[in-house]
Amino acid sequence: MTLINSQIWIKTSRQVLFIAMIVLVAGFFSNKLRSDKMPFVEDWSEKSNTVTSSGENLELSLSEAKNLFNKGEALFIDARSGAEYDAGHIKGAKSLPYKEADWQFVEVMAGVPEESAIITYCDGKMCELSMELAVFLRNAGYKNVKVLSNGWSVWKQNGLPVETRAQ
Amino acid sequence: MKEEIRKKISMFLYHGARIILGIVFIYASYDKILHPAAFAKIIYNYQILPDELINLSAIFLPWLELTIGSLLIIGIWLPGSVFIGNILLIIFFCALMYNKARGLDISCGCFSTSQGEAPESTLYLLRDFSFVVIAVYLFIKVFISESSGLKSSFRITP
Numbered sequence: 001m002t003l004i005n006s007q008i009w010i011k012t013s014r015q016v017l018f019i020a021m022i023v024l025v026a027g028f029f030s031n032k033l034r035s036d037k038m039p040f041v042e043d044w045s046e047k048s049n050t051v052t053s054s055g056e057n058l059e060l061s062l063s064e065a066k067n068l069f070n071k072g073e074a075l076f077i078d079a080r081s082g083a084e085y086d087a088g089h090i091k092g093a094k095s096l097p098y099k100e101a102d103w104q105f106v107e108v109m110a111g112v113p114e115e116s117a118i119i120t121y122c123d124g125k126m127c128e129l130s131m132e133l134a135v136f137l138r139n140a141g142y143k144n145v146k147v148l149s150n151g152w153s154v155w156k157q158n159g160l161p162v163e164t165r166a167q
Numbered sequence: 168m169k170e171e172i173r174k175k176i177s178m179f180l181y182h183g184a185r186i187i188l189g190i191v192f193i194y195a196s197y198d199k200i201l202h203p204a205a206f207a208k209i210i211y212n213y214q215i216l217p218d219e220l221i222n223l224s225a226i227f228l229p230w231l232e233l234t235i236g237s238l239l240i241i242g243i244w245l246p247g248s249v250f251i252g253n254i255l256l257i258i259f260f261c262a263l264m265y266n267k268a269r270g271l272d273i274s275c276g277c278f279s280t281s282q283g284e285a286p287e288s289t290l291y292l293l294r295d296f297s298f299v300v301i302a303v304y305l306f307i308k309v310f311i312s313e314s315s316g317l318k319s320s321f322r323i324t325p
Contacts (some may be wrong), residue, residue, distance in 0.1 A: 007311055008246055015247025027227040030200070038204055038226065044211050044218040110247050124212055 060146035079129035091161035121151020192236030226232035
């Protein structure tokens, strides 16, 4: 018994080709027709996710963040989930998961003056939680909010102080 | 009589696998077709593809999933769709495993394009592995039954 003969491969190649054609046409036209169409090729390295809709860049470098941390001048806020915060976070950071920001806001931010320096962070180069939370806090009246991009990863990698769930 | 029952079970498994895999692919494509930009971000997060291929994958990959999912359910062009399905699932599996090994804490982007939930990478790996098993089973089934010229009866041995 020939397990797999050449005929089935000819047939398979032909079908793969047809499927590819269908997909190319469908993808091309669906992208063309939609209102938020994307370019086929885009330079992702230049895409920043720390720029507000008004064009202001909220990004803070690690060295600036470290400086503020050492002087104790900034409040770090973890935008990730509570479970991720429990597993480890920047020392002294408060937990305000962006997904629960609406109802946890009052409790977490109680007693934090509006002019205090706040640094939000999450994890991953493209994680948007910290940026979303920063915008949320700015809308709530905090003027001095910055984002530490990919914060948890870079903080850990540089051996800066961390802690697990604050008791 | 025994032979008959075996044949029935074999047929049942074969059609079951085909339809389950088809549903999985269609379900996986739905949210990505609606939100290609969000899907592109997830692909970017995987940090595997070069920048030039990110948007192309986000635009075309969901349609590929939808197409082969539909073909699997309808039951036509099976060699082609099963072949592509196997390749896709194995690539997804490798990507998930690669990121688990690197300890990259990102969203799976498997069935939805939302990024909020905490990633459960082990669970995703197991889930994807079960799909790979189904796909490989279908591959063997389709390619053996087709190449031995037994299109209508799904006997394993001629």
